[in-house]
Each structure stands twice: as structure tokens, then as C-alpha cells.
Amino acid sequence: MIAVKASRRSFLVGSAAAAGGLALGFHVPLAQKARASSAGVPEVNAWVLIKPDETVVIRIARSEMGQGTLTGLAQLVAEELECDWSKVTTEYPTPGQNVARNRVWRNFSTGGSRGIRESxxxxxxxxxAAREMLIAAAAAQWGVPASQCTVAKGVITHSASGRTTTYGKVAEAASKQKPPEKIVLKDTKDWKIAGQPLARLDTIDKLTGKQIYGADLAFPGMLNAAIKACPHFGGKIASYDAEAVSSMPGVRKVVRVDDATVAVIATTWWQAKTALDALPITWEEGPNKTITSAWIAEMLKGGLDSEDAFILTNTGDTKAALSSSDKVVSAVYSFPYQNHATMEPMNATARYTPERCEVWAPTQNGExxxxxAAEAAGLPVQQCEMYKLHLGGGFGRRGMQxxxxxxxxxAKEVPGTHVKLLWSREEDMLHGFYHPTTQCKMTGALDKDGxxxxxxxxxxxQSILASVRPEAMVGGMDPIVFQGLTxxxxxxxxxxxxxNLRIDHAMRNPPVPPGFWRGVNLNQNAIYxxxxxxxxxxxxxxxxxxxRRKLMAKHPKHLAVLDAVAERIGWSNAPAKGVFRGLGQIMGFGSYVAAAAEISIEKGQLKMHRIVAATDPGHMVxxxxxxRQVEGSFVYGLSAALYGECTIKDGRVEQENFDTYEVLRLAEMPAVETIIIPSGGFWGGVGEPTIAVAAPAVLNAIYAATGKTIRTLPLKNHKLA
Amino acid sequence: MPKLNINGTERDVDVDENTPLLWVLREQLGLTGAKYGCGVAQCGACTVHIDGVATRSCVMPVSGVAPDQKIVTIEGLSPDGSHPVQRAWLAHEVAQCGYCQTGMIMAAASLLQQKPNPTDDDIKAEITNICRCGTYPRVLAAIKDASKNAG
Known part of the structure; x- marks a missing residue:
């Protein structure tokens, strides 16, 4: 098991234990006190392990990338376990163990705001189940019926005899108990740990530099690699001159990774990168070398009025209603390519031998x-293992492998040696799976009463699924294109x-790889x-x-969040002089969200003063x-709205770093007020939906301030004066 | 062979003098608290103090640091995470993924050293580090809190 909160030293102990670990009965003495290393302690069940010192180790299958799922999922387990929250720590089971144990932890994939709502x-x-087994173990020791025992904060009591014991004392015996056949979950209104604003479990090491990310990983004798793939999509290597750099300091090997990719393996990463930068490479630009953003825009424009379209909704007779209406309003919007730009660039560490391959990586999908890894190693999956690390940001990018x-x-080039591959920021910018680009033609008809x-x-x-998961398409249609619109x-x-409503999609797939990008298609659909x-x-x-309210009578939950932000921002009263407001609402990732913004424009500069957000996620863990997720969603959504744009020239992305791919910084950040309205009855996600309402609220406020309708993103390309 | 004074200890490092300080810290000395984010001094994830001044170590060649200049990294900011900025960060639970946070904390600590009572505008002008998770509102609040608690 990998210890999520472990220091580097204990991490290495933990991973060594896992590598050779439980299956072989390899025993790491507890005296080593690896903080969350659980080797040698029998689990109560797959989710819970309790040490003799009462430490409760909760296993978390989903990945922590800042969104807090680690803490939220632990709260849910702990709630039912009835343990002492102050004793809780967490660890990631490995994907290999999941495979070996018939997927006992189910899905490791962490995306689509599904971490909590799906599990x-x-x-x-x-x-x-663990709670029942612990109680049963205590009852068996006392020779009393389990039904006469109670538990609170990890202390089991048999009140008739006045006896008490603790989870730590009976955990080993509990591990031999049969799991209960029937489990009744608590009513959420009885929650004590879940539903509370408890502190995150993963904060402290992030404040001292002790948190080990993939980019920080080190093993004795480890080599480092820097990599460059052909920047032109579809292009490949024409030639490179390895001799020119092979004697540079630290260089061990120049490797042709595949037809399009070359890497340098060296003692340190800085040496590898220095040599790679000096490596003379000629690229064969490939079939897309003439592709530009303008070409792509033209391609998409052709789909705005075309006959070929996948129809999501076709109620009434929209065509007839539009042609017979007194007043028709039409507008074309567009949304650009964007890079995830996680703060930690892509990286992974691997060690290969002909018998075994191990990988350590920040990943959103361990399995x-x-x-x-197994495919690249050419080994059966049983001979491979994967160790997850905390992610320095994911946003969808780290779902790709x-x-x-x-x-x-x-790693196959240097068998037996750990190799850490770290992408440069430039590589990360040039080889993303970009937020897809779309245009949208909106045409509406109004009657004489408005x-x-x-x-x-x-x-x-562009369709993401067509490129990433074509097997998930439905009769050629990509249903994810229509997020928030079904x-x-x-x-x-x-x-x-x-x-009379028609919503349809003319699929146009330019040769730029798309991917799931935090908020995915909800982001631009909400703007449109x-x-x-x-x-x-x-x-x-x-x-x-x-x-809006006139159209929302049959949608009370959408309306409730919209009304909540309108009320809080004071929509019915005029804003302060020079301040203007806008709002927006949508449903996505299972949750209802709305936002209202207050902005001003001073000398052509946008100043965002205040944003009020409301979320109804059903249940609140x-x-x-x-x-925090709502605040962060505004940073991500406003970064996209104000700056986010990857432009294409010569079949490649033009932006290579944060100097040209700008993102929102602290100075521009508005104050955020969050309203949570958990109406119960469903489980919605919170990591993504709010992103979608950030831009429309601000863009609508900009119109109020300037009379300018911004229909092409990002905002940086427009003059507001 | 460059000599460096890091977190109060003199260290000899055997490295090409053009190597950025960031990579000396991370790869020669095992101090991985300063992060690589961009390599061009844009994001600030690599921020350390040199004689108290927040410095983006990814573009600072190790030859540019004199042996008597005091380099402090996140690992040396406090022995136990008790620096007022770290305490404020904990109280406000600023960190999300955390990758940029060590640099953010070092930038904030330096700001408070120069300006013990910064205004919102001071903070906005000085803290230009990039965070993609979106911790900015809490960064602002935590710095203000730290300025009160440090005084």
C-alpha cells in the first residue's frame, strides 16, 4: 500500500512493501512507524484497516488532485464506521491489487465530478460492514450477542455488563469475522462526520514541502528523462543527431521513443533537458502542416447551417415557428481550444525488467x-503494478495515459533502473488533449409579448468521444457534446x-487532439x-x-439556485454607480448551479468585484x-473566459508557456460568496459544474456595462473601452 | 564547485554553474519543496528566498548566488511548519492540489517581511504566482491573517 500522507522515506518503505508486499507475506516492522503504512496489519475489510494504536486507515480508490475527494470519501466511510475521526488517515490501494482482488474497490477513475457521487x-x-464486524468480534470475545453492543468513536460498549473495548484491540479478530449479509445505511439526517465542514486530511505536508508529487519522486540510482514529441499534430521525426549531444554532461542515452518522439535519459533532469534542447532534430511536419485556427474556424462555420447533424431534441416544429415568428434573434458564438495547464507538468516514473514493470504516477485513472504500463511493457497485467501519487492538478488531463x-x-531502455520522465512546460503546452473547439448558432423566436x-x-x-472513446458514441452521435442540454x-x-425546441450537433473534428477538460462541454454550452x-x-x-423565470416554472431546482444568487446579489435593487450585473444558471454533473457577477469597466479594463454562486448538489458531504471547489471553479472558469486560448498555426499549438498562455492571477480574482442548497434526494458533483456559470455571469455583466455582446472567447481579444 | 548557504547550512554542490538554483535544490540537495512549473519565472512555484527576497529559482543560475547569500527554501522557512504564513495557510485551508502552494507561501512570507501590514492592493501587486486550482481568495485572506498574527 502506498501511504498517501507519508514522507518520502516512509513512502519508499510503503511502496517497497507494496511491491513485494502483502501477497508474499513480506512484513515491514511497525517499529518503522511509516505513518500510514499498513503492511502487516490485517484489514477489517477492503476499505478499513485499524492498527493496534487505534489509527484508522481508510482506503481511497479515487485520486486526490486538490478537489478534496480523499477527505470526503473518508468522511463517508468514517460516518458508517463510527470511528474516531481524529484517528483517521488514508491510503491508496494499488490498481494491481484491485485487479487481483476482483475489483473490490471498483472504479479508480477520477473525473466528471464523480468521485463521491458515484461511490x-x-x-x-x-x-x-467493518463496523458490524468489529462489534461482532468484541461480542464474541465477551460471549454476548452483538445486538447488545453499541459503538461510538471507536469504543465498543456492552452496557449490561459495563464492558468496553476499542476498535484497535478487536481489529485483528474482526478481520476473521464474516461480513454482514445485510447492511442498512444511516439516514443522512443522522450524519455526524459526513456533512460537516471538517478539515482536509492532506493539508499539512502541502505547507512544508514534504508532500511528494510525481515530479519529486526519487529512487537510489534513478535516471531522469526529458522528452520532445513532434509539435505538429500528425507529424513525426525526420532525423536527429544523437552524436551531437551524447557526450554532454550526464547523458546516458538518446532514445527514439516512437516515430514522433525523442527523449534524452541522463543522470539529472536538468542535464537531460539541456541535452534535449541542444539535440538537432528535424521534424517531418506531416499532413496537417497547413492547418491554422482560421482554417478550423472555417471548417466549423460550415457546420452551422449544414444538413448533417445529430439531433438531441426536436420538440414541436422549430423550423415553422422560427419562419412564422414576428421577431427572430440569431447569434453565432465560438469557443477556442484550451490547455489544462496543470501546475505539475506530466510525469511518470517506471522501472522495467523482463519479468516485472512498475510505474509511479500522478493519474486520474490508476487502472x-x-x-x-502493461501494454507498453509487453507484460501481463499481473506482472505490473502502478502506484498512485497525489496530483499537482488534474482537470481531466491526467485521465490520459x-x-x-x-x-x-x-524504462525498457535501461532495465532494472528507475527512470523518471518529466515533461517541460513547453511539452505540456504542445501536447495536450485540448478543450475541444466549437461554434454555436443560436436562433430564437419571440412572440409579441416577449x-x-x-x-x-x-x-x-469537435467531439471528444470520437477521438478519445469512440466506443462510447451512440449511433455516431457524441452525447457529451450536449452536456447540460438534455x-x-x-x-x-x-x-x-x-x-418548439431543436438542439443538434454538426460534428466537425479538426486534427487537434481533444480531451475532457474540467467542466468539459458544459462550459461553452452554458455560455451559448x-x-x-x-x-x-x-x-x-x-x-x-x-x-428566464417565465421559462423555468417546471424546473424548480434550477430556479431555486438562480433565485438564490439573484436575491443575494440584490438583483431587485440597482447596483452601485458604475457597477453592473449579470447572471447565469445551468445544471451539470448532477448538480444545479447559478452565478451572479458584479463588475465594472474602468478605462477599458474589466474589474470583477464580486461573484455570488449557488449550488444544489443534492447531498452535501x-x-x-x-x-473551495466553487471558489476554484471561478478561477478556472474565469481564466478560460478571460485568457484561455490555444491558437493553431502550421498544424501546431502556438502557445508554449504561461507568458503566452495567460491564466487568471490573484489580482483579478473577485470575492466569491458561496451558497449551498442541498435539497436532498440525489447526489451531484461539485468539482466542475460551477465553472460553466462563471463566464456567462461576467459576459452578461459586461454587456450591461458596455453594450458589447461578446460572442467569441476569450475576452482578451476584445476591446471593452 | 559552487558553495551555497541553504537553510543555514553551507553546502558544496558539484554542478555546472549554469544550472538553475531550482535544479540544484531539487536534484543535488533533495529539497523538492520548490517546484518546477514553467521554467521561465512566470508561475512562481519555484520561489525561494535569497537574503529574504522572494526569488524565482528556475531562472537563477547557481553561479548568480554568492556563497554568503542566505538561501531559504520552504523546508527551512520554519522547523515545524509554524511560520505565521504556514499557520494562516492551515487555518484557512488554502491548499487544494498544493503544488504551487510552497512557492505561494514563500512569496507571501517575503512580502510580509518587506511589508508587515500589506493592503489588499499590496498583496495583489506582489503575489503574482499562478494557482490553477483557484486558491486565490484564501491566499488573500490567509496573508491578511498572517500579517495580524505576526505583528
């Missing part, structure tokens, strides 16, 4: 990393009732829908909130964590 049920059952594959291919009678939303542009999905349905709602409201001469 709350079975992790709570794991905690509850996919294991599979990628390209860097894991590369690390294994490099009611929206028809709406046609035509999305033209009629009746618990994942995210449209919050407006429009009598919510900014156009404001355009329609203006055309109808109706206040944007009132205009840690309100403090939700607040």
Missing part, C-alpha cells in the same frame, strides 16, 4: 495507467421549457445558452431574470470543501 453508496457500505506509456518505454416560442441551438465542432437526464438537463438568453431578454425588452 458514496458502496464506500459507506464498506464502513458499515488505465496500469493497463497502459500518454506520459505513462512513454515512461515505461524509456415569450420565447422557439429556439434552435446548432452546435458545430431533456430529462439526472446528469444535467435543460432548465427551460420552450415549446445563458448569454443568448440575455440577448433574447434584451430583444424582448424584459429583465434577464424575469425572462463537506460544505467547506464545496466552498
Amino acid at each position: 458514496h453508496d458502496y464506500v459507506r457500505q464498506g464502513g458499515a 488505465a495507467s496500469l493497463a497502459a 500518454d506520459y505513462v506509456r512513454q515512461a515505461v518505454l524509456l 415569450n420565447l416560442t422557439a429556439l434552435h441551438m446548432r452546435i458545430s465542432g 431533456a430529462n437526464s439526472p446528469e444535467g438537463h435543460l432548465g427551460y421549457t420552450i415549446p 445558452m445563458e448569454c443568448f438568453m440575455d440577448e433574447l431578454a434584451r430583444a424582448a425588452g424584459i429583465d434577464p431574470l424575469a425572462f 463537506n460544505p467547506a470543501q464545496i466552498e
